[in-house]
Amino acid sequence: MNRNTRHLAAGALTAAVLVALTAYAATPDRGAPHAPAAMAATAAIASQASATPAARLISSRSKLPLARTQAADGYQRFIVKYRDGSVASRGASALVDNANAALRSAGIAGASGVRAALSLSHLRKTGVGADVLRASRRLSASESNAFLQQLRKDPAVLYAQPDYIKQRYEVVPNDPYFSQLQWDYTHPVGGMSASTAWDISQGEGVVVAVLDTGYADHSDLNANLVPGYDFIHDEAVAGDGDGRDDDAHDPGDWYGPYASSWHGTHVAGTVAAVTDNGAGLAGVAYKAKVQPVRVLGHGGGYTSDIADAIVWASGGTVDGVPANENPAEVLNLSLGGNGSCSQDPVTQEAVDGAIERGVTVVVAAGNDNQDAAFHSPASCRGVITVGANGIDGAKSWFSNYGATVTLSAPGGNATSGSSPDDMWIWSLGNSGAEGPEEEGLIGMIGTSQASPHVAAVVALMQSAAVAAGKPPLTPAQVKNILRGTARPFAVTPPVSTPMGAGILDAAAATFAATQDIGDEEAELLVNRVAITQLTGAAGDELLYKIEVPAGTRSLNLRSYGGTGNVSLYVSYDSAPTSTVFDRKSAKPGNSEAVVYTNPAAGTYYVRLVGEQAFANVAVLGIYQ
Secondary structure, three states: OOOOOOOOOOOOOOOOEEEOOOOOOEEEEEEEEEOOEEEEEEOOOOOOOOOOOOOEEEEEEOOOOOEEEEEEOOEEEEEEEEEEOOOHHHHHHHHHHHHHHHHHHOOOOOOOOOOOOOOEEEEEEOOOOOOOEEEEEEEEHHHHHHHHHHOOOOOEEEEEOOOOOOOOOOOOOOOOOOOOOOHHHOOOOOOHHHHHHHOOOOOOOOOEEEOOOOOOOOOOHHHHOOOEEEEOOOOHHHHOOOOOOOEEOOOOOOOOOOOOOOOOHHHHHHHHHHOOOOOOOOOOOOOOOEEEOOOOOEEEEHHHHHHHHHHHHOOOOOOOOOOOOOOEEEEEEEEEEEOOHHHHHHHHHHHHHHHHHHOOEEEEOOOOEEEHEEOOOOOOOOOOOEEEEEOEEEEEEEOOOOOOOOOOEEOOOOOOOOOHHOOOEEEEEOOOOOOOOOOEEEEOHHHHHHHHHHHHHHHHHHHHHHHHHOOOOOHHHHHHHHHHHHHHOOOOOOOOOOOOOEOOOHHHHHHHHHOOOOOOEEEEOOOOOOEEEEEEOOOOOOEEEEEOOOOOOOEEEEEEEOOOEEEEEHHHHOOOOOOOOEEEEEOOOOOOOEEOOOOOOOEEEEEEEEEEEEEEEEEEEEEE
């Protein structure tokens, strides 16, 4: 049976109009983020040309905007984590007293006096043990920095950060026609070889959690859902009349002049839309299940909510939230915001916990045509960061890039309303400008659309591995397979904008998951011959070995050049780890060296570890 694409019944569709939106600025105000400068957006629904309600095609006539994040001009909510046993960790009252003292010490106007106009209150504790605080007014950027610096001076503080607002990563193009919509599955240049992968696996038995805007009911999706959760704590952001609960429906995320996006439904449809049902479109892993986890609402979503959702969806415990009866094997986060993950430790801690539980975390690189190292969670250690390519097999014009990008996947590359159908990604959506109305199909472009292609292929891989009698793949093994099976770009990205290992190849990755994964292989270092142009994300590791002959007087193992921060770990006769090794060099930057005098003859293994994202680094072994 040919599963290349799914088409709606002829005559069932007519042209219509869809809303165009872009990322909102990450600026909280009175409990909700600001929207960006005004941008025209309209929506309308055309009449149905056939009595067969297979689906509704939604297109757009709005100007296509750039999906750019914007720097925050201040914050009202903050996240702080104290060390166990400290006074402030013993309860909310002590924590608030300590934080208000830091506010006063920072010299912020209104924080002092018997009846201080500015004070902090405790909102809740997060799933990673950090606490969320809210100021009685929004602090400016300089006030926020002064307050955080004062908090960080306390040796009892593990970390302190703003409660950043993160946004969905998508652009919605306009005025498409219905024809050959799912090029992203099958096109030989820019597609991902999904139909060949389906001969091996369809994702059965795997749960993919989609952390997004929730879901709108859709006949091409509902059968493939398992119960999720709404993690939005702030009622103004939630827009559904309450806070956290077990209803992950998307009530709409309209904000100011911007209509609802139905972004979570679109992402979920790419992962696992119902297939072979004679209606709608096909999902990549159509026998997997999607767990909708609502974290984005009006104007975006708070980092504290997203971190809790990462913990819960991956099988961890969050106070006040029922245990997840269907923990996911894969998480998809088509969202993000400005600032590196080193400035967002609560997200990194949540990601670390998910990975420790064996869960693969897939995230969008972002749509600013910038280095993804300056975005979170795209720069978090251990995640699979996905850039976007178009049907031409080239980097999409909007896609973020850099050493943190693991690989690329179809994300579209439409540039105007006259762009043809095969320049964006089609999936499920809704016609409602505010609340949900009629179900339909929506075309979007963005790294938000690229990321769920990869998350769904991870589901194919895990299902295929288990079906082949293998143990489930670890997150590190998943990442290595995706890199090792990626297809080269048809148009090679410039050296200045690296896009990872290549374009996602679903068939090759799924097949590789069924094969035995042997011991880690080390690349051979030849005496005095450098291996150059090494690139990787934070947490990535590269293993090398060098054969040292008898009678050698000295051995010098080095890394140098490029950008970022790496460390070297060295062992004799066995591969080292970052915790088990003979010697190491871990200085700031990339200039590391391990030196042996009169080394024993034999094999020395060198592990290069990215403490931060790194690019164009060289490693060299010299013996004499």
